Amino acid sequence: MTSIHIVTDENKVGYEAVLDEYFRLRHEIFVGERGWRDLARPDGRDVDAYDNEQATYLIALDDGRVVGGLRLYPTLLPHMISESFAHLVRGRDVLSGPTILECTRYFIVRERRTGRTDCRLLAAFQQFCLEEGITEVTAVVEMWWLPRWQQAGFKVRPLGLPTLIEGQPCIAAAIQVSSDSLRHVSRLAGLRGSCLVRAEAHAFIDRVPHVAA
Amino acid sequence: MSGRSLDHTVQAFEFIEELDRLASPQAIIDAMGRSFAQFGFENFIMTGLPHPEQQIESLVLLKKWPLGWYERYTRNSYDRHDPVIHLCRRTVQPFEWSEARFDPETNPRGKEIMQGAADFGMRQGYCLPIHGLNGFEACLSMSGPDLDLTPQAKPAIHLMTMYAFERARLVLAPSPRPNPLTTREREALRWAALGKSAADTGEILGVTERTITAHIGSACTKLSAANKTHAVARALQHRLIEI
Numbered sequence: 001m002t003s004i005h006i007v008t009d010e011n012k013v014g015y016e017a018v019l020d021e022y023f024r025l026r027h028e029i030f031v032g033e034r035g036w037r038d039l040a041r042p043d044g045r046d047v048d049a050y051d052n053e054q055a056t057y058l059i060a061l062d063d064g065r066v067v068g069g070l071r072l073y074p075t076l077l078p079h080m081i082s083e084s085f086a087h088l089v090r091g092r093d094v095l096s097g098p099t100i101l102e103c104t105r106y107f108i109v110r111e112r113r114t115g116r117t118d119c120r121l122l123a124a125f126q127q128f129c130l131e132e133g134i135t136e137v138t139a140v141v142e143m144w145w146l147p148r149w150q151q152a153g154f155k156v157r158p159l160g161l162p163t164l165i166e167g168q169p170c171i172a173a174a175i176q177v178s179s180d181s182l183r184h185v186s187r188l189a190g191l192r193g194s195c196l197v198r199a200e201a202h203a204f205i206d207r208v209p210h211v212a213a
Numbered sequence: 214m215s216g217r218s219l220d221h222t223v224q225a226f227e228f229i230e231e232l233d234r235l236a237s238p239q240a241i242i243d244a245m246g247r248s249f250a251q252f253g254f255e256n257f258i259m260t261g262l263p264h265p266e267q268q269i270e271s272l273v274l275l276k277k278w279p280l281g282w283y284e285r286y287t288r289n290s291y292d293r294h295d296p297v298i299h300l301c302r303r304t305v306q307p308f309e310w311s312e313a314r315f316d317p318e319t320n321p322r323g324k325e326i327m328q329g330a331a332d333f334g335m336r337q338g339y340c341l342p343i344h345g346l347n348g349f350e351a352c353l354s355m356s357g358p359d360l361d362l363t364p365q366a367k368p369a370i371h372l373m374t375m376y377a378f379e380r381a382r383l384v385l386a387p388s389p390r391p392n393p394l395t396t397r398e399r400e401a402l403r404w405a406a407l408g409k410s411a412a413d414t415g416e417i418l419g420v421t422e423r424t425i426t427a428h429i430g431s432a433c434t435k436l437s438a439a440n441k442t443h444a445v446a447r448a449l450q451h452r453l454i455e456i
Contacts, residue, residue: 090222118346143371144305144344150379151345158229158376161222162368169306169371188346 002062002117003197004124009053011201021066022059023047029107036166050080050104058128058196060108060121068108068121072101072128075138080104081172085140088172090160095174099135103175106139119189122152124196126182131196136174143169153184221369224251228373232380241381242275248373249355252366256335257355259381262302263292274351274381282333291329294322301342301352307371309362310338310354334358339367341374353378392453393435399454401428406445406456 007015026046030036039046050073060068073079075096086092103125108117129137141149143162150156155176162169189195228248235241245257256279261272269292276283285291292298296315300308315323330338338356345351353374362370394402397418404414411425418425429441436453438444448454 090226114348142305143375144342146375147343147378148346150375150382151349158226158372161225162371169368171372 001195002060002067002120003195004121004128005059005061005197005199006128007057007059009055011199013201014199015059018059018061018064018066019057020045022057022069023051025066025069025109026105026107029109030105033110034166046105056101056128058121058124060117060124062112066109067112068117070106070121070125071104072137073104075100075102081138081140085165085172088140088160088163088170095136095138095159097135099133100174101129101134101137103137103139106141116189118148119152119185120191120195122149122154123182123185123189123191124194126154126177126185127194127196129177130179130182134177136176138172138174140165140170140172143171146171146173149175152188153181155181221365224248225369225372229376232376235380236384238275238381238384241377241384242277245275245377246277249370252362252370253337253357253360254339254355255357256333257353259353259378260351262298262350262352272351274378274385279333279335282330282335285329286326291322291326294320295326296320296323297338297340297354298352301340301354302350304342305344307339307341307367310340310356313340330356337362339370341371341378343375343378351378394432394448394453395428398428398432398435399448401425402432402445402448403454403456405429405441406449406454 005015005018007019012019023045027039027041027044030046031040039048041047050071054074054077056072058070058072059066075082075094076098079096079102081089081102082094082096086094089095106121108121125137128134138159146156155178156173157176159172159174162171164170228244231244232241235244249257256277258276258278259274260269260276261274263269263272268287269290270287278286296313297310299315299320300313310327317324330336335356336358337360338354339360339362340352340354343349343351343353355370355374392399400418401411401414404417405411409417411429412422415422415425429444432438432448433440433444436444436447438447445454449456
């Protein structure tokens, strides 16, 4: 069964193989499938300026295989909306604050798009944000995602009008973090409890390979 | 041009804020009628897309359509042949009705449908597909004799329709909140709704008048109602009791 792992700078040592697979899938999906040519890299890994020690990843794993993921980044730092998509925000008044994160690079692998993986990742996302005291999450998203979020029970407020990006109408929006939304999406995901895995770095220490001097 | 697109932004955001205050399907239809008239829309329908064994009538959320056209459309199951519905299933992007091409050879009824709509004043149209979670498919299709579908207007219309759809879905969904009233409180209110006094109700239920008055009192508190009449009205309005 799919579980969603929190991967941060602190515990990434235990997720090396997972992260490599995750960046490879991002390249496959965002460059290969969606055609975001600007992200193309010869090593076939989508890694950008925001993949740094400030980023938190929620990665959906099934039997050790990556089936989806998203990236969260603090809005107090220069982030994608403030640096690249401020024109999508009404009055260029970019939303930022200590309890506001930005979500980017959301994906589910192709063979899992008809099932409940979306709802599981969205449930883990709400739960993680609640646990971390996050109140809102901003994102730029293709318009056809908006009713899906709403159907998942998310309260989403638009930050500007839809604007064409790579020929697709996209919108900057803020998702409210709430226990109501978590309850609703957990029900849709068929979850009785949590599917969020928070592994401490020390749990992996034994597994870190010793490097010969 | 930027002045105009700014107007559209203001208009879209005001409409979205207004939607939050609307509690009934008719209120949403009225607000949509007013707001979308500014783009030339006179008619619209918000509906789920039927599976082969479903009737479209059972999936319609909201509509402002000429009655004659709705009757003709449903009587003839036009949704099976409607080029707009066909395209709606295949794209996530909004499109103008004129973009919904069809081959008169393979779909002879396509022309009959588009012509029929035009005869009812629905000459131009704009359709906004919705592809939700778990295979849910729906659309909002809007029309009028002369539309403002400029590149400035379309993004505003797109955003407004997605929020109108969400509001309609929430208002029409069965209340997810459990009934706050106990069985006894519901019984007391139901008899009150039928004109019985507390004494009558006590006699019917085999308890004292004072007990009934206490049930009504606690129901009033739960419903933030000023008195028994107010509580009955609220309970009926929110379908907490039925008579």
